[in-house]
Amino acid sequence: MTRVTLRKPTLARYRALFFRGNLSVLRLLQYERMERAALAGTVLDFGGGDRVAYVDRIPCWTAAGRTVEYRSANIDPTVQPTFLLQTGQRLPIDDASFDEILSLNTLEHVYELDETLMELCRVLKPGGRLVLSMPFMFRVHGHPDDYYRGTPSFWHRKLGSTGFEEPTIEALAWGPFSNGHCASGLPGPLKPVRRHAGLLLDILWALWRHRGDRNIVGRQDDGFLASPLGYFIESWKAPKTPDSNGA
Numbered sequence: 001m002t003r004v005t006l007r008k009p010t011l012a013r014y015r016a017l018f019f020r021g022n023l024s025v026l027r028l029l030q031y032e033r034m035e036r037a038a039l040a041g042t043v044l045d046f047g048g049g050d051r052v053a054y055v056d057r058i059p060c061w062t063a064a065g066r067t068v069e070y071r072s073a074n075i076d077p078t079v080q081p082t083f084l085l086q087t088g089q090r091l092p093i094d095d096a097s098f099d100e101i102l103s104l105n106t107l108e109h110v111y112e113l114d115e116t117l118m119e120l121c122r123v124l125k126p127g128g129r130l131v132l133s134m135p136f137m138f139r140v141h142g143h144p145d146d147y148y149r150g151t152p153s154f155w156h157r158k159l160g161s162t163g164f165e166e167p168t169i170e171a172l173a174w175g176p177f178s179n180g181h182c183a184s185g186l187p188g189p190l191k192p193v194r195r196h197a198g199l200l201l202d203i204l205w206a207l208w209r210h211r212g213d214r215n216i217v218g219r220q221d222d223g224f225l226a227s228p229l230g231y232f233i234e235s236w237k238a239p240k241t242p243d244s245n246g247a
């Protein structure tokens with residue numbers, strides 16, 4: 001069973017995260033995790049563009065003392081991607097062009113998943129990193145359609161079969177009370193009050209259930225890890241070997 005990690009909810013994180021406008025819990029957890037992503041070099045944002053909501057955060061996601069050359073690919077011209085894509089066609093990008101590839105909340109909308117991952121592997125340099133995040137316990141949504149909710153085991157096997165190695169997988173969740181609220185869309189009155197009540201109850205529950213732990217590590221079906229809002233995944237393209245260089 002695939003190994004998964006999770007950061008325990010704390011009052012300090014609650015104060016830092018959940019008073020930032022009207023973003024969803026999943027989106028806030030994704031952005032928090034991206035602040036530790038340490039992007040560097042040439043970066044392709046698959047599903048991004050110069051007008052996506054998070055583009056101004058890219059400097060905060062860049063490794064200290066490094067710079068990022070940001071490029072994007074998308075089927076939506078309104079977000080002004082560097083590369084405007086057509087569904088089912090190869091990426092209009094040369095082999096081994098990018099040091100890193102980023103993709104947030106995009107692959108669940110891609111039906112041709114194997115072909116897409118192989119294309120991302122093709123344009124990534126040997127040894128380059130793939131950074132993914134996608135929803136799991138999250139309602140079905142369009143843009144333009146919605147196909148996948150993969151488990152960690154699914155992503156481990158799928159990445160391994162499309163040219164990537166050793167994925168690390170982090171569950172993006174705050175806890176069972178807020179997960180239930182978020183998955184349902186929080187229908188009914190007093191939505192902000194019930195959202196914060198769930199977030200605070202999760203802190204108390206985690207203090208009791210995981211006393212002394214900062215990071216929770218387990219299998220994908222362990223109780224606290226089994227129903228996250230989403231996943232954050234890092235994987236790497238295999239580096240070149242002497243044989244692959246023709247030596």
